[in-house]
Amino acid sequence: MPSIKQLLHWPLALLLSLFVAGNAxxxxxxxxxxxxxxIDGYDPVAYFKDSKPVKGENKYSYEWNGAKxxxxxxxxxTDFVAAPEKYAPQYxxxxxxxxxxxxxxxTDPNAWHIEDGKLYLNYSQDVQTQWSADIPGNIKKADVQWPSVLAK
Structure with a gap:
């Protein structure tokens, strides 16, 4: 049987684990x-499996991170629910x-690219042409800028 002291620490341990998991x-x-x-209703997993944008259906929807x-x-x-960070577009x-x-x-769902297993979207196919001129370099630049964009 747990002691009173152990029982009193249980809620604190639970809160701490939720905080750590939530931040992780x-x-x-x-x-x-x-x-x-x-993604205007397009299936994020289809970019990886079908190598093209595919419109999703209402009967197969899921809410995650404030979006449908x-x-x-x-x-x-099912694949997305198991690992949304794997399929959700960057930035x-x-x-x-x-x-x-x-x-x-x-973004335009038709202006997309997968690099190193990550989905990137662009405003238009013309903009994507500029992005594609140096994808690794542009990813590095965007990764540096993204925290300041989030802060705005």
Whole structure:
């Protein structure tokens, strides 16, 4: 039988573990459209599995990190639910090129690229052409700028 002292420490230990877990998995805010949809309703997993943007369906939706995510099928939804950070676009789904400029700008789901297992979106395909000129260098620049963009 636990002692009174042990019982009194249990709530504190629980709160501490929730705080640590919450911070370990903290994620950035997600860009959504007027309806609260991430990536304008496109399936984030499809970029990886199908190598193209695919519109998700309402019956396969999931709310995560303040946004509603849509999927083309139950399998993609299951994959996302198991590891959303793996499939969610970088920089909260904002334009990767604009992040370099210090801005949070909406994206076109058709202007995308996967680099080192991470999804990057751009404002347009023209902007994506600029981004693509030096993807590794632009990622480094955007990674440096992203905290200041979040602070705005």
């Amino acid at each position: 998995f903290a994620v950035e805010p997600i860009h959504t459209n007027l309806f609260g949809s991430a 995510w849509y999927f083309k099928n139950e399998a993609n939804k 909260g789904g904002y334009c990767a090129w604009a992040v370099i400029q210090g801005a949070a700008v909406k």
